[in-house]
Amino acid sequence: MGSRASTLLREEEIEEIKKETGFSHSQITRLYSRFTSLDKGENGTLSREDFQRIPELAINPLGDRIINAFFPEGEDQVNFRGFMRTLAHFRPIEDNEKNKDPTASEPLNSRTNKLLFAFQLYDLDRDDKISRDELLQVLRMMVGVNISDEQLGSIADRTIQEADQNGDNSISFNEFIKVGNLQHIYVWAGDHYLILTYILLSVLQDCLCSSV
Amino acid sequence: MACRTCLWLLGTTFFTCTVRLVVEGTEVGATQGSHPEPGVVGSNHSQAGGGHGSSISGIQIVTFKWHHVEAPYLIALWILVAGVSKMVVELNHNLTSVIPESALLIIIGWILGGIIYGADKMQTFTLTPTVFFFYLLPQVILDAGYFMPNKLFFSNMGAILVYAVIGTCWNAATVGLGLWGCWLGGAMGDIDIGLLQFLLFGSLIAAVDPVAVIAVFEEVHVNEVLFIMVFGESLLNDGVTVVLFNVFDAFVSLGGAEIDAVEIIKGIISFFVVAFGGSLVGIIFALLISLLTRCTKNIQIIEPGFIFILGYLSYLTAEMLSLSAILSIVFCGICCQKYINANMDERSVTTVRYVMKVLANGSETIIFVFLGISAIDPAVWVWNTGFILLTLLFIFVFRFIGVFLLTWILNKYRLVPLEFIDQVVMSYGGLRGAVAYGLVAMLDENKFKEKNLMVSTTLIVVYFTVMLQGITMKPLVTWLKVKRAAVTELTLAEKIQNRTFDHMLVAIEDISGQIGHNYMRDKWHNFEERWLCWFLMKPSARKSRDYIFNIFHQLNLKDAMSYVKEVRATHKVRESHDNLILQDIVPSVCLDMHEQDLTMRESEDFNAHHLLQQHLYRGRKQVLKHRYSRSHLETNRDENEVQEIFQRTMRSRLESFKSAKMGVAPAKKIQTKHQKKDKPQKVRGEGTFSPFLHVRPHSHPLIGNVSLKKHYDMMKMYGNHVFDTIPLIPVQPLPQARPPQLRGHQPPVVCIIIQSHSKAISRICLILENRLD
Numbered sequence: 001m002g003s004r005a006s007t008l009l010r011e012e013e014i015e016e017i018k019k020e021t022g023f024s025h026s027q028i029t030r031l032y033s034r035f036t037s038l039d040k041g042e043n044g045t046l047s048r049e050d051f052q053r054i055p056e057l058a059i060n061p062l063g064d065r066i067i068n069a070f071f072p073e074g075e076d077q078v079n080f081r082g083f084m085r086t087l088a089h090f091r092p093i094e095d096n097e098k099n100k101d102p103t104a105s106e107p108l109n110s111r112t113n114k115l116l117f118a119f120q121l122y123d124l125d126r127d128d129k130i131s132r133d134e135l136l137q138v139l140r141m142m143v144g145v146n147i148s149d150e151q152l153g154s155i156a157d158r159t160i161q162e163a164d165q166n167g168d169n170s171i172s173f174n175e176f177i178k179v180g181n182l183q184h185i186y187v188w189a190g191d192h193y194l195i196l197t198y199i200l201l202s203v204l205q206d207c208l209c210s211s212v
Numbered sequence: 213m214a215c216r217t218c219l220w221l222l223g224t225t226f227f228t229c230t231v232r233l234v235v236e237g238t239e240v241g242a243t244q245g246s247h248p249e250p251g252v253v254g255s256n257h258s259q260a261g262g263g264h265g266s267s268i269s270g271i272q273i274v275t276f277k278w279h280h281v282e283a284p285y286l287i288a289l290w291i292l293v294a295g296v297s298k299m300v301v302e303l304n305h306n307l308t309s310v311i312p313e314s315a316l317l318i319i320i321g322w323i324l325g326g327i328i329y330g331a332d333k334m335q336t337f338t339l340t341p342t343v344f345f346f347y348l349l350p351q352v353i354l355d356a357g358y359f360m361p362n363k364l365f366f367s368n369m370g371a372i373l374v375y376a377v378i379g380t381c382w383n384a385a386t387v388g389l390g391l392w393g394c395w396l397g398g399a400m401g402d403i404d405i406g407l408l409q410f411l412l413f414g415s416l417i418a419a420v421d422p423v424a425v426i427a428v429f430e431e432v433h434v435n436e437v438l439f440i441m442v443f444g445e446s447l448l449n450d451g452v453t454v455v456l457f458n459v460f461d462a463f464v465s466l467g468g469a470e471i472d473a474v475e476i477i478k479g480i481i482s483f484f485v486v487a488f489g490g491s492l493v494g495i496i497f498a499l500l501i502s503l504l505t506r507c508t509k510n511i512q513i514i515e516p517g518f519i520f521i522l523g524y525l526s527y528l529t530a531e532m533l534s535l536s537a538i539l540s541i542v543f544c545g546i547c548c549q550k551y552i553n554a555n556m557d558e559r560s561v562t563t564v565r566y567v568m569k570v571l572a573n574g575s576e577t578i579i580f581v582f583l584g585i586s587a588i589d590p591a592v593w594v595w596n597t598g599f600i601l602l603t604l605l606f607i608f609v610f611r612f613i614g615v616f617l618l619t620w621i622l623n624k625y626r627l628v629p630l631e632f633i634d635q636v637v638m639s640y641g642g643l644r645g646a647v648a649y650g651l652v653a654m655l656d657e658n659k660f661k662e663k664n665l666m667v668s669t670t671l672i673v674v675y676f677t678v679m680l681q682g683i684t685m686k687p688l689v690t691w692l693k694v695k696r697a698a699v700t701e702l703t704l705a706e707k708i709q710n711r712t713f714d715h716m717l718v719a720i721e722d723i724s725g726q727i728g729h730n731y732m733r734d735k736w737h738n739f740e741e742r743w744l745c746w747f748l749m750k751p752s753a754r755k756s757r758d759y760i761f762n763i764f765h766q767l768n769l770k771d772a773m774s775y776v777k778e779v780r781a782t783h784k785v786r787e788s789h790d791n792l793i794l795q796d797i798v799p800s801v802c803l804d805m806h807e808q809d810l811t812m813r814e815s816e817d818f819n820a821h822h823l824l825q826q827h828l829y830r831g832r833k834q835v836l837k838h839r840y841s842r843s844h845l846e847t848n849r850d851e852n853e854v855q856e857i858f859q860r861t862m863r864s865r866l867e868s869f870k871s872a873k874m875g876v877a878p879a880k881k882i883q884t885k886h887q888k889k890d891k892p893q894k895v896r897g898e899g900t901f902s903p904f905l906h907v908r909p910h911s912h913p914l915i916g917n918v919s920l921k922k923h924y925d926m927m928k929m930y931g932n933h934v935f936d937t938i939p940l941i942p943v944q945p946l947p948q949a950r951p952p953q954l955r956g957h958q959p960p961v962v963c964i965i966i967q968s969h970s971k972a973i974s975r976i977c978l979i980l981e982n983r984l985d
Contacts, residue, residue: 031724034724038723051723052865054722054723056718056719056722057719057722057723057861058857058858058861058862059854059857059858059861060715060718060719060722060857061715061829061857061860062712062715062716062719063719063861064861064864064865066716066719066720066723070723087720087723087724090717090720118709118712118713118716121712121716122712138708138712139708141860142708142711142712142715142828142829143824143828143829144829144853144856145856155704155824158704159704159705159708162704162705163705171705179705179706179709
């Protein structure tokens with residue numbers, strides 16, 4: 001258990017993580033136990049293989065991209081702090097946080113940071129713009145094999161047309177933010193809000209659409 | 213439409229004829245056949261009872277031997293009638309989406325009861341407790357247990373237990389005491405009843421009924437957590453109901469004076485004994501079933517029979533030991549599902565699943581029809597406005613209070629709190645059903661002078677909850693949800709983004725282990741893998757347990773089938789010409805399309821939206837709707853999606869692995885750029901190979917010069933199973949400009965050889981072939 005001891009979570013660490021990410025104590029300990037169960041090599045960090053071992057991610061179209069989002073630029077290992085930092089983006093925004101110290105830096109799960117996270121899923125070369133190619137790549141990942149390249153290209157063009165405002169044929173972060181109807185991002189994964197929205201849409205879809 | 217009206221007419225005529233026959237049959241039976249049936253050749257004098265002696269006038273060519281077949285004939289006839297009623301009910305789908313089936317069946321029961329009563333002047337057929345508890349209920353509960361989503365059930369077990377035990381006790385106590393208080397206050401007039409009887413009545417009317425709950429929630433799609441809460445509660449509260457019923461029954465027999473602390477303590481102890489004892493019996497039978505199926509390789513044709521017999525036996529055994537029979541059969545179903553699905557042949561599994569659904573549906577239909585029929589019997593009707601109205605009020609109000617109270621307490625401990633809407637739905641969905649009626653019919657008339665009043669009240673409560681609450685459930689849910697989320701017109705960008713977010717959130721959920729990895733679960737999982745699976749599963753079954761492996765397994769087996777089904781079932785036009793834009797047929801009705809129809813004139817835009825609508829992969833949440841359904845078996849429609857995504861992911865991971873090994877840049881990059889760098893191989897735990905891992909050294913065209921150790925790392929990456937991937941053809945990029953008729957076309961060949969842990973190495977080679985050939 002020698003190598004284990006150094007990776008056990010200490011109280012000070014929990015406090016730091018709490019301050020940085022806003023998770024509660026119990027949430028942090030639970031996520032820590034999840035972290036350790038994923039960490040098969042027991043060296044206190046997760047590599048890509050550890051993530052890839054989660055079977056459900058293999059059948060998620062964006063799985064690999066999201067795995068990459070956990071790893072900071074150029075690194076192949078993520079420790080618990082980094083893990084929590086990424087997960088913190090998905091913590092729901094609480095009302096009392098809005099009244100907190102306005103001079104403090106923006107919390108990790110603010111709307112802007114959530115959108116930034118999503119933006120970075122698209123924008124691989126980190127040039128702060130989603131080019132047509134990058135959009136095409138993401139679209140291709142999310143769509144079946146039944147759509148040809150031309151069709152996909154036209155969808156991508158149309159999407160950029162809708163969102164682009166300064167005419168540079170790519171979507172910048174500001175334009176990305178303005179794409180409406182993003183209530184979903186206020187949801188912690190598994191929260192019923194998202195599920196309810198889903199259900200409503202899918203109920204309506206199912207009742208009325210014959211082939212989806 | 214003509215077909216439908218014909219069926220409708222046919223159904224009604226059949227009904228009437230059947231019922232007439234039944235009625236006449238009973239008349240014949242009842243009055244000893246003093247008149248011969250019309251249309252019978254010759255008459256059998258000996259059948260007309262009343263001592264005609266044995267004067268036979270000659271050989272009878274055909275005789276009408278009603279008594280000979282009376283009992284089984286009536287049973288079969290009633291099953292037929294119930295089946296036909298269900299058919300009649302299902303004729304109009306619009307009707308069933310407004311009024312739940314169960315309500316319609318009850319109405320049909322009323323009609324039938326009316327006919328029978330009119331013919332017989334007494335109700336010859338009622339739902340007797342024996343028939344109900346021994347012959348109708350077990351299948352329904354076995355079905356519930358067998359198809360229970362285990363993972364979900366056990367991860368919410370704490371909350372379910374709280375609702376089932378504490379909630380039911382609360383309901384029983386409050387209803388009983390409330391009614392007693394009102395009786396003391398004189399709201400019910402003069403009835404011969406006491407506190408203990410009120411408490412007993414409260415305990416049997418308090419329990420939420422699984423049959424009714426399923427029947428109503430079938431039409432209302434709620435999220436899976438909510439569903440499992442209500443469903444689980446309805447199943448587990450039987451433990452409490454049985455105990456309370458027996459305890460109060462005994463108390464009533466003892467009389468009020470004999471009750472002291474000892475008896476009360478005995479009552480509490482009996483709860484634990486009954487509940488845990490029942491579950492234990494169920495688990496023992498589950499073990500038996502699993503063991504049996506392990507050894508039935510040579511008699512696959514009667515394998516399915518064992519499941520049903522042993523399930524039923526578990527029910528009866530628990531009943532014999534005065535433990536909770538419902539808990540027993542539920543746990544039997546829950547615990548054995550995994551092992552029997554693994555052990556039995558594919559066809560046996562399908563048979564079991566299908567037959568179970570048939571039996572459960574049949575039982576449920578009969579139960580509801582008879583619930584209706586039993587009402588048409590003036591002998592049992594005693595009307596006491598105060599009692600009835602107060603009961604209705606109390607069960608409704610106290611259910612709400614109880615659920616909200618308990619949820620408030622639970623939310624402090626839950627990671628994902630239950631929302632207000634969920635609580636409303638849960639309270640409103642607490643339906644009472646046949647179990648309550650069965651229990652009340654079992655009461656002894658001598659001890660309970662007001663038995664008929666209780667029976668009437670129970671019937672009214674059942675009708676109220678099943679019909680009114682059932683009908684209004686769906687509109688209520690829709691109304692509540694519509695207030696929160698309005699469906700607005702979405703632009704393409706919004707749609708894509710929403711879907712991206714959905715996938716993202718699902719992925720984060722999986723990463724953070726929403727369903728949870730905790731110490732106990734891991735321990736149980738390890739224990740189960742090491743001991744239980746070894747004991748209860750056939751060796752060949754053990755290998756196919758892995759989820760990912762299962763996908764491939766299914767692919768292998770049903771590949772061609774599903775492909776063909778796909779081609780047939782899809783509505784898309786398969787055109788081979790090059791005009792790809794106008795490829796797809798717009799479905800007949802689609803909400804989004806109508807909305808956008810109004811604002812978008814360009815056909816291209818329209819088609820773009822429509823294309824996206826059709827082809828965007830659905831997030832997992834949308835897929836998990838029919839987790840448990842009485843009338844539908846799981847569908848395979850999403851397998852193709854899963855297939856595609858999985859193959860793509862695996863291939864890209866392979867590519868990156870290969871490129872990392874050999875510095876080869878793959879032809880088409882769809883991964884992030886970091887993977888272009890050489891991944892330093894962190895070799896972990898080299899000394900801890902499993903001793904069972906036998907890998908033959910391979911040299912194959914593309915990974916030939918990679919050392920064995922790195923090979924091991926790649927394999928260990930995929931967990932217990934060892935993947936040795938050998939692309940036989942250089943992997944090509946995704947199909948680009950292909951005609952859509954090749955939907956379901958698989959990317960070129962990836963051959964995966966999987967080696968398992970077992971001592972006998974077995975190689976299973978799955979080849980996903982290029983479907984172009």
